[in-house]
């Protein structure tokens with residue numbers, strides 16, 4: 001293995017090599033900026049979050065990585081389907097249908113593969129990618145401005161790298177937001193998740209797949225069912241922490257599968273192929289997106305909820321917008337928080353529309369079918385929201401109508 005030399009200094013340091021970190025690194029390195037990514041793990045590494053949104057395609061194209069991804073053999077996600085408490089399945093919402101605006105398909109991915117392709121692409125674009133290096137500290141100067149980072153390698157050896165710009169893409173670790181105490185957890189919902197994988201001995205999925213979101217009979221929890229290869233499906237349970245995480249996890253998962261006809265049916269003949277994984281406290285937002293010499297992107301900035309698969313898309317979109325803004329800020333010689341955070345208010349407004357869509361999913365009094373029958377002109381807006389298309393369109397009419405429907 002070639003031993004990589006750690007530079008003494010960099011124009012930009014990126015913490016974390018997930019989708020947000022690699023997106024930022026690609027954009028900054030392509031601009032000729034000396035960019036170093038510190039990733040604490042060694043890729044490929046597993047990660048939850050396998051169902052993508054079509055809106056991610058535009059960012060992949062902008063990064064110049066779309067073709068590599070299309071050759072990776074990921075199954076095409078052609079739409080989404082929902083199953084109600086009674087087990088009644090909606091007809092699939094197919095992105096490409098003319099009545100949905102003929103939208104593009106996307107993929108179900110193995111994250112170890114997706115994230116590695118994206119990170120290798122950053123290196124090809126000129127970023128120095130250092131795996132097995134954990135950022136331990138962001139060092140601030142007298143005026144609270146970033147002056148460097150302290151990292152340790154796999155063996156715990158410390159190194160300091162001088163920089164005046166840090167992009168925090170550390171995912172749910174929220175490195176900077178935690179250190180500064182600006183991470184604000186969602187107070188209205190404290191969901192958790194248990195997930196695992198099921199395998200079939202024979203090939204059972206085609207390369208045209210749907211994400212299924214299925215509610216349990218009493219409506220307190222829901223499942224995702226995401227085929228990620230011909231014979232492997234990712235299955236996750238999401239629900240209130242006190243319901244799914246107290247007691248035995250195996251028993252909690254099994255009893256909820258029993259209480260979900262759409263999932264029960266789909267797991268027949270499949271074998272559990274992995275241990276159980278758990279996530280909790282995943283819904284939060286940082287109250288500041290930027291400060292003097294630092295910017296937060298992806299999950300390090302915030303995460304809404306797994307239900308509409310917004311995570312990876314918002315990770316790469318926020319990183320793209322933040323990186324564009326860094327390039328402008330650097331050309332002006334202004335790395336103040338004001339300058340580095342300029343992209344954020346528009347981003348926050350658009351993400352709030354997706355946040356409302358999530359709230360509507362959890363609102364038992366809201367019925368999407370009935371809402372669209374009452375507001376037929378908003379069908380294409382709903383289609384747009386389901387694909388993540390909030391950066392080229394304005395969803396305020398939809399949000400206003402949803403508020404009226406809910407009597408708000």
Ligand SMILES: Cc1cc2nc3c(=O)[nH]c(=O)nc-3n(C[C@H](O)[C@H](O)[C@H](O)COP(=O)(O)OP(=O)(O)OC[C@H]3O[C@@H](n4cnc5c(N)ncnc54)[C@H](O)[C@@H]3O)c2cc1C
Nearest residue numbers: 016018019020040049051135170171298299306311312315
């Ligand atoms: C239960 C659940 C289900 C989900 N399902 C979906 C889904 O179906 N579709 C979807 O799009 N999203 C989903 N998500 C969200 C998705 O996983 C994230 O939004 C996405 O991974 C965010 O990308 P990121 O690059 O910001 O962070 P990550 O992908 O988490 O990358 C962060 C990287 O930073 C590294 N790191 C952390 N700290 C340090 C440090 N100190 N030094 C160096 N490196 C560090 C980590 O090792 C990691 O590789 C789900 C999330 C949860 C909780």
